[in-house]
Amino acid sequence: MTGLLKIADSLAFGGRQQQWLHDSETLACRMRFSVFLPPAAAHGKVPWLLWLSGLTCSDENFSHKAGAQRLAAQLGIALAIPDTSPRGETVPDDAAYDLGQGAGFYVDAVREPWSRHYRMYDYVSRELPALLRAEFPLNGRCAIAGHSMGGHGALVCAIRRPQDYVSASAFSPICHPVAAPWGRKAFAAYLGDDEAAWAQWDASLLLAERGCPLPLRVDVGLADTFLAEQLQPEALQQAARAGDARLELNRHAGYDHGYYFVASFIDEHLRFHAEHLLT
Amino acid sequence: MTGLLKIADSLAFGGRQQQWLHDSETLACRMRFSVFLPPAAAHGKVPWLLWLSGLTCSDENFSHKAGAQRLAAQLGIALAIPDTSPRGETVPDDAAYDLGQGAGFYVDAVREPWSRHYRMYDYVSRELPALLRAEFPLNGRCAIAGHSMGGHGALVCAIRRPQDYVSASAFSPICHPVAAPWGRKAFAAYLGDDEAAWAQWDASLLLAERGCPLPLRVDVGLADTFLAEQLQPEALQQAARAGDARLELNRHAGYDHGYYFVASFIDEHLRFHAEHLLT
Numbered sequence: 001m002t003g004l005l006k007i008a009d010s011l012a013f014g015g016r017q018q019q020w021l022h023d024s025e026t027l028a029c030r031m032r033f034s035v036f037l038p039p040a041a042a043h044g045k046v047p048w049l050l051w052l053s054g055l056t057c058s059d060e061n062f063s064h065k066a067g068a069q070r071l072a073a074q075l076g077i078a079l080a081i082p083d084t085s086p087r088g089e090t091v092p093d094d095a096a097y098d099l100g101q102g103a104g105f106y107v108d109a110v111r112e113p114w115s116r117h118y119r120m121y122d123y124v125s126r127e128l129p130a131l132l133r134a135e136f137p138l139n140g141r142c143a144i145a146g147h148s149m150g151g152h153g154a155l156v157c158a159i160r161r162p163q164d165y166v167s168a169s170a171f172s173p174i175c176h177p178v179a180a181p182w183g184r185k186a187f188a189a190y191l192g193d194d195e196a197a198w199a200q201w202d203a204s205l206l207l208a209e210r211g212c213p214l215p216l217r218v219d220v221g222l223a224d225t226f227l228a229e230q231l232q233p234e235a236l237q238q239a240a241r242a243g244d245a246r247l248e249l250n251r252h253a254g255y256d257h258g259y260y261f262v263a264s265f266i267d268e269h270l271r272f273h274a275e276h277l278l279t
Numbered sequence: 280m281t282g283l284l285k286i287a288d289s290l291a292f293g294g295r296q297q298q299w300l301h302d303s304e305t306l307a308c309r310m311r312f313s314v315f316l317p318p319a320a321a322h323g324k325v326p327w328l329l330w331l332s333g334l335t336c337s338d339e340n341f342s343h344k345a346g347a348q349r350l351a352a353q354l355g356i357a358l359a360i361p362d363t364s365p366r367g368e369t370v371p372d373d374a375a376y377d378l379g380q381g382a383g384f385y386v387d388a389v390r391e392p393w394s395r396h397y398r399m400y401d402y403v404s405r406e407l408p409a410l411l412r413a414e415f416p417l418n419g420r421c422a423i424a425g426h427s428m429g430g431h432g433a434l435v436c437a438i439r440r441p442q443d444y445v446s447a448s449a450f451s452p453i454c455h456p457v458a459a460p461w462g463r464k465a466f467a468a469y470l471g472d473d474e475a476a477w478a479q480w481d482a483s484l485l486l487a488e489r490g491c492p493l494p495l496r497v498d499v500g501l502a503d504t505f506l507a508e509q510l511q512p513e514a515l516q517q518a519a520r521a522g523d524a525r526l527e528l529n530r531h532a533g534y535d536h537g538y539y540f541v542a543s544f545i546d547e548h549l550r551f552h553a554e555h556l557l558t
Contacts, residue, residue, distance in 0.1 A: 011502065012539035067346035067542065223290065260291035263346065 003030070004135060013073035014039040017063065026119050026127040027086040033128065034059040035136060036069050040076035047141035047166075047277035048078035048132070049270070052124060052157075054148030054172075055182070056102045058083050062147070065259040068266045075274045080132050082124055084150070086117035098182050099189055105177075106153030107201045109190035118190055121201075125157050125164065143273035145169040147262055148226075151218070152177055155203035155236070159212045166276035169217040169269045171262050172224055176204040176235035183230075204235040211243035217272050218247065219265050221255025282309070283414060292352035293318040296342065305398050305406040306365040312407065313338040314415060315348050319355035326420035326445075326556035327357035327411070328549070331403060331436075333427030333451075334461070335381045337362050341426070344538040347545045354553045359411050361403055363429065365396035377461050378468055384456075385432030386480045388469035397469055400480075404436050404443065422552035424448040426541055427505075430497070431456055434482035434515070438491045445555035448496040448548045450541050451503055455483040455514035462509075483514040490522035496551050497526065498544050500534025 008019035015038040024031045040046050049072070051062050059081045062068070072079055085091075085104030092113040094100035104120035132138055144165045146154035151173025158168030177183020178198045187198045199205045220233050227233070233249055240247035255261040287298035294317040303310045319325050328351070330341050338360045341347070351358055364370075364383030371392040373379035383399035411417055423444045425433035430452025437447030456462020457477045466477045478484045499512050506512070512528055519526035534540040 010535050010537055010539040011500075011533040011543070013543045017539050064538070065343050067349065069539070069542070070346065070546075221290075254290040256289050258289055259343070260289040260296050260348070263348070264290070264292045267349075 004131070007032075012036065013069050015041065015069065015073045017069060019059065022131065024086075024123060024127060026123045028117050029086045029088045029091050031087065032059055032083055034063045034081040035132070036063070036072060036079040037136065038073045038076050038078060041078055041137045045137045045139035046076050046078050047143070048080055048138045049273055049277070050124065050129065050142055050144045051079060051081045052106060052144070052146030052150030052153040053081065053084050054146070054150045055084070056097050057150070058102070061259065065263060066266045067263045068270060071267050071270045075270060075278065077270065077274060077277055078136070078138055080128070082128055085120060091117045099186060103149065103186065105149055105186040105190065106156060107187070107190050111190060111192045114190050120153070121157070124153065125161060129164070141166055141277050143167045143169075143277055145269055145273070146173070147171045148257065149174055149182070152183070152203060155216070156201055156206065158214050158216065159203060159206040159210060160200070162212055162214045165214060167215045167273050169272060171265070171269075172220050172226070172231055172257050173203070173218060173236075174231055175218075176202060176232040178202045178205065179235070180230045180232060204232070204239040207236065207245055208239035208242040212245045215272070215276060216240070216245060216247045217250070217269065219250045219252060219269070221257065221261045222251055222253050223255055224257040226257050283410070286311075291315065292348045294320065294348065294352045296348060298338065301410065303365075303402060303406060305402045307396050308365045308367045308370050310366065311338055311362055313342045313360040314411070315342070315351060315358040316415065317352045317355045317357060320357055320416045324416045324418035325355050325357050326422070327359055327417045328552055328556075329403065329408065329421055329423045330358060330360045331385060331423070331425030331429030331432040332360065332363050333425070333429045334363070335376050336429070337381075340538065344542060345545045346542045347549060350546050350549045354549060354557065356549065356553060356556060357415070357417055359407070361407055364399060370396045378465060382428065382465060384428055384465040384469060385435060386466070386469050390469060390471045393469050399432070400436070403432065404440060408443070420445055420556050422446045422448075422556055424548055424552070425452070426450045427536065428453055428461070431462070431482060434495070435480055435485065437493050437495065438482060438485040438489060439479070441491055441493045444493060446494045446552050448551060450544070450548075451499050451505070451510055451536050452482070452497060452515075453510055454497075455481060455511040457481045457484065458514070459509045459511060483511070483518040486515065486524055487518035487521040491524045494551075494555060495519070495524060495526045496529070496548065498529045498531060498548070500536065500540045501530055501532050502534055503536040505536050
């Protein structure tokens with residue numbers, strides 16, 4: 001593997017929490033990612049969860065704050081955590097937190113100046129999984145999950161290529177980005193003004209059109225200040241009905257958009273995926 | 280209470296994770312701290328764990344990275360997490376990470392320019408607990424714990440005033456600071472050149488001299504690069520024997536100095552303290 005470089009490696013819950021650098025062809029830049037390998041990975045290939053993070057995040061937010069390693073170690077599930085955009089001085093950026101670096105939105109950009117590097121969908125759905133399965137003790141059973149912008153990414157990946165995953169879940173996802181300010185801003189920049197082309201990156205539109213054979217779980221907090229305008233879980237729920245998809249949507253009174261919400265329910269998501277990863 | 284200002288409040292595991300500002304008389308500056316109140320705190324006073332963090336940390340490192348809230352919520356134990364030094368533009372600092380802001384070492388400084396603000400022992404052992412018990416639903420049963428520099432602080436607090444705590448524990452503590460580079464540098468700055476005065480801030484010297492009636496637990500990682508030179512757990516173990524103290528010292532192969540080690544064993548520490556907090 002060209003340029004796969006380990007930069008951190010700590011024992012955690014009997015497994016290994018590692019951070020790696022590699023040169024991504026898809027993104028045309030050096031990328032960092034984290035993996036957690038449960039104790040069982042020392043003895044053979046294990047199933048794994050691909051986690052997509054939200055706006056402003058790197059691979060470290062979920063690694064540090066979600067507390068997922070404890071139960072993942074017990075269940076024998078690996079965690080793979082990419083960054084949220086291409087990175088580096090030569091990569092286009094924007095001063096706003098919701099565009100450019102830290103805000104790749106898991107789409108393949110077609111518009112300048114973004115199209116050369118901003119191909120996060122291709123990266124997280126093809127290049128990175130291939131690298132991970134070649135270089136780490138991961139088997140062919142993969143689930144996908146994410147938070148906020150990463151929840152959008154996880155749902156879009158799962159609906160577009162359900163054959164690649166056994167299950168998908170999201171915390172506080174941007175469910176209908178073509179109708180949300182964050183999504184409209186990012187899609188206009190990365191995809192251009194033709195809104196018809198945006199539909200293939202919108203979980204609610206995709207799900208209504210194509211359905212999805214995978215079990216889907218979404219959790220949102222009712223004290224999330226982004227819920228009504230940016231997240232719109234009702235759109236996803238309606239699409240699931242229209243597309244005949246198995247969506248479990250859980251609303252939690254009092255929880256907000258932050259990582260304490262993710263930490264509070266990550267065990268439930270891991271057990272949801274374990275049902276499909278381990279059987 | 281003068282200037283007690285809530286700046287963050289999230290539901291977490293059914294409890295409240297909060298961040299507060301207040302004007303500390305002891306430290307002569309505005310201070311931030313975090314508290315986690317378990318669900319049981321909505322119905323009455325609960326026992327609590329005072330956590331002291333290590334070099335470079337604020338109240339956020341433990342709050343974000345240790346994953347302690349999950350089991351604390353179940354056990355009905357509150358967590359109180361102060362900052363690691365006085366803060367602010369008017370507070371003396373040093374360019375090094377191991378002196379000045381972020382490195383208060385839980386001593387009461389007597390030397391200029393530190394003596395006006397750097398009184399972290401007095402703050403964490405007197406002013407802050409009094410404020411917490413006056414303003415939050417905390418009962419009189421308190422345990423103390425910490426990591427690295429904060430492990431040193433927790434042990435020193437417990438040995439100097441055992442009547443204030445029911446139990447004490449530490450991850451990777453600086454056990455014998457008068458003989459360790461971090462400790463010698465900080466003590467020389469804060470306490471002056473008379474090394475005889477340092478002994479009252481050294482857990483191993485204090486324990487050998489005074490003993491300690493509290494149950495003590497210490498965990499260290501054998502892959503911790505600071506273990507031999509900076510931490511010296513053997514000195515504490517010898518002191519416990521000399522002082523007839525109940526010290527459980529656990530050595531863990533493969534674990535390093537970081538927060539993944541803390542996260543891996545925080546549940547064991549919480550259960551250790553729960554034995555004494557809840558009975």
